[in-house]
Amino acid sequence: MGLENELEGMPVLATRLDEVINWGRKYALWPMPYGTACCAIEFMGVVSSRFDVSRFGAELVRFSPRQADLLLVMGTITQKMAPVLKQIYDQMPDPKWVVSMGACASSGGFYDNYSVVQGIDELVPVDVYVAGCPPRPENVIGAIVKIQEKISNESIRNWR
Amino acid sequence: MTERAIMERVQARFGAEILSCYEFRGQCAITIRPAQLRPVLEWLRDEPGINTDWLMDVGGVDYLGFSPADGSGDDDREWRYEVVYQVYSMKLNHRFRVKVAVAEPDLVVPSVWDLWGIANWMEREVWDLYGIRFEGHPNLRRILCHDEFVGHALRKDYPINKRQKLTSPSENILCEKVEWA
Secondary structure, X not given: OOHHHHOOOOOOOOOOHHHHHHXXXXXXXXXXXXXXXXXXXXXXXXXXXOOOHHHHOOOOOOOOHHHOOXXXXXXXXXXXXXXXXXXXXXXXXXXXXXXEEHHHHHHOOOOOOOOEOOOHHHOOOOXXXXXXXXXXXXXXXXXXXXXXXXXXXXXXXXXX | OOHHHHHHHHHHHHHHHEEEEEEEOOEEEEEEOHHHHHHHHHHXXXXXXXXXXXXXXXXXXXXXXXXXXXXXXXXXXXXXXXXEEEXXXXXXXXEEEEEEEEOOOOOEEEOOOOOOOOHHHHHHHHHHHHOOEEEOOOOOOOOOOOOOOOOOOOOOOOOOOOOOOOOOOOHHHHOOOOOOX
C-alpha cells in the first residue's frame, strides 16, 4: 500500500523527519558550561565517572559556544558579567537550549544585592530551572532528561 | 612582639599625632589623620623589630547612622568614613591595625601603593565601593562594579535594592588593554 511496501526487502527504514532529527539531537547534546560558582564544581561530578552524563549522550563539553547547543548556566551571574552571558548565548547556533542550574542562576539566590542579576531569565530564555544550592548531580541529569523530552516534542518547522 | 608592645612603640614615636588607640582581646589599633598615614605605615614597615612587610588588607568603613554604644573606641568620632589598614610581619609573625579618619567633604587619603604594590588593587576597591579617593594612585578606576555603575555601593545611604544594569560588555572585560601601573 504505502511506501513501506515499495521498500520491502531493501535496507531502508521509513520514518518522519522530525522523529529522526529529534532522536539525533536529544542524544547528542553538546553542553557549553558557563560555570561561575560552586554549581560548576558540582557539574564536575555530573560529567565524571560516578554520575557519568555520557549515559545520556551529553558528555561532549565544548568550551566554544559556536560548537554547543546546550547552555548550562551554573552559578552567580553578576551585572558586570550579564552582557557576556548574553553574548555567549547569541553566539550559539540554533537550535539551542538553556538550563539554569541552582538558586543563583535561577533567582539570584541569597545575593539580593546591587551586583547580582536576579535570575538569568532577565537575559536569556531558560528551558529548565534546577533547584538547589547547589543541586545534586542527579538533578542536573534530570534537567538534561527534561530537555530531551522537550526536544522530542519539537518540530524542525518551528526553528528559524 | 605583642600588639600592645607595637602600639606602645608607635605611641612613643608618633604620640601627639595619634587621635586614639584601643585594645580589644589583644588586638590593637590606632586612629590617625590622613596626613600621618604615610609616615606611620612607612615607619611600621621599616622600623627594626616591627617590620610589617606585608599589607594584608585595606578596607573602608562607613559610620553613617552608627550607634556609639558598641564601645569600639572612637565613640565620639566626627568623621563619617574610615580606611583600615591591616599590616603583618611575615618575619616576626605579628600584626597591627591602622585606621585613618576620613571626613567629608574631601574624602581623600594618600595612596601607599609605592610602599606595598598590592595596595594598588585594594585602594581601587575602596574607591569603587566607598568613593574615597587615593591621592597619588596611578590608576584609580573601578575594580569590582562595572563601568556604567553610578555611586558607591557599600555606602550606607546607597539604596539596598538599587541595581544598575550594564548595557554592553565593557571593553576592559572582553579585550582588555592592560596597563599594569
